[in-house]
Amino acid sequence: MTTPPPPITEPDPSALTCPGDKIGPCAVCRRKTRRYGLGGNPLCGWCVTAARDKWGPGVRWNTARP
Template identity: 55%
Template sequence: MTTPAPRITPAPTCPPDQVGLCAKCHKPTHRYGFGGNPLCPVCREAVLAPQKPKKTMAA
C-alpha cells in the first residue's frame, strides 16, 4: 500500500498573532481576526466542493 502524498498548504500571509492550526489537518493557517477561518484553504475547499452546484451545459 502506498502512502498518500503530503498536502502542501501555502504559508499564511497574515500577522503572526492571527495564525492558528487548521481544525482538520492541524497545519498553520489564518485562523483569527478579520478573514480568519478555522479551516485551511485545502480543507475548506474539500468541505465546500460537494456543496457547489454542478455546471450543466445547455443543449
C-alpha cells in the first residue's frame, strides 16, 4: 500500500534541495518541484510515480542532483 501524497501546498522534496531559480510548477499538479537545470523534471515525484504506473517502466525520472 502506498502512502497518499501530501497536500499540494507542500513542495516536492527535490525543491527543498535546490536554488530558487531552478524551482517551477509540476506539469500535472502544479506543486513546486525542481524543474530546471541539471536533474530537473517537469513532474514531481508523486506525479511521475502515477505516470510510471500508467505507462510502464519506460517513464524515467532523473534523480541525479548536482
